[in-house]
Amino acid sequence: MTIRQPTHTPYDGSSKLFNIGLKPLDFDRWIEVDEFLLPHLAEKQRLYAEIPEKVFVEEDGTRDAQREVLDLLVAHLEAAHPGTHRRSGAEPIGFEGTIGRLPPALRGAPLARASLLVQEDLILMRRDERGWRLAAGSLCFPSSWSLREKFGKPLQEIHEPVPGFGPGTRPAELINRMFDGLQGQAVERFNWSIQAGGALYHPLSNVERIDRATNRPSRFPDGDVKAHAFIRVERQTLRKLPASRDILFTIRIHLDPLELLMRHPDRAALAISFAEQLLALDQQQLDYKGLTADRDRLVEFLGGMARTP
Secondary structure (H helix, E strand, O other): OOOOOOOOOOOHHHOOOOOOOOOOEEEHHOOOOOOOOOHHHHHHHHHHHHHHHHEEEEEEEEHHHHHHHHHHHHHHHHHHOOOOOOOEEEEEHHHHHOOOHHHHHHOOOOHHHHOOOOEEEEEEEEEOEEEEEEEEEEEEEEEOOHHHHOOEEHHHHHOOOOOOOOOOOOHHHHHHHHHHHHHHHHHHEEEEEEEEOOOOOEEOHHHHHHHHHHHHOOOOOOOOOHHHHEEEEEOEEEEEEOOOOOOOEEEEEEEHHHHHHHHHHHHHHHHHHHHHHHHOOOOOHHHHHHHOHHHHHHHHHHHHHHHHH
């Protein structure tokens, strides 16, 4: 039997936390499709049915850019993933009844339709005098943030809670310049964190974030890291849309049980690097990631993994 391995391991030191770390991306690798495609799409459909106002937002005047996103995705999926995506009658591409699985109020939103073709979340960024702002988005799998709270805000305000990335900081200025300079190429970066349990929908409001940083609760009150800890990897891509000149930000979530690393052929090296990344975080960064109470036990677990023959 083939043992599943993590698709991405940015905690090996290749993508350090609280670094921008953008890298060029070949367009043929833009969208990822794997064995979790149907379960992920089913979870998106559930969220659209139950809490549509929390997972989709759009400004007036963004529908043309949304349509541009849909058209780009259709062309890409048909070329790069013909085994899972195909023309299907009135549907542009994908699976029968995709549009019908959206709430009636969202069936006319091309970005919502596009979101049910892929596992990625889709965020549309638009430039104004304040910089790049979040103008529309389908965010079914948030990694500890709230789409409603970020909607309409420019990048420097979106990143305000992130240590070292708030308004007026050098990283905030660099990100805006990178967005401005993005032309025909695509880029990618990785982010990662630790969570308890395998929930894809993992929101966090600003109030909840402050409470977590203040009270520093453990995510593993029973102490069983092996049973409950999941590595949450975000693969993020950016590309400027040719017609609208808006920027599409995609976020693909990979969730791997921490114990999956125990069966990895390079588990010792990965565990050592992972522990080093956690130990390098300062207090503010630990609080932001919600790892203050659990960092030491995670490092201990990884140390044991590294020593396992």
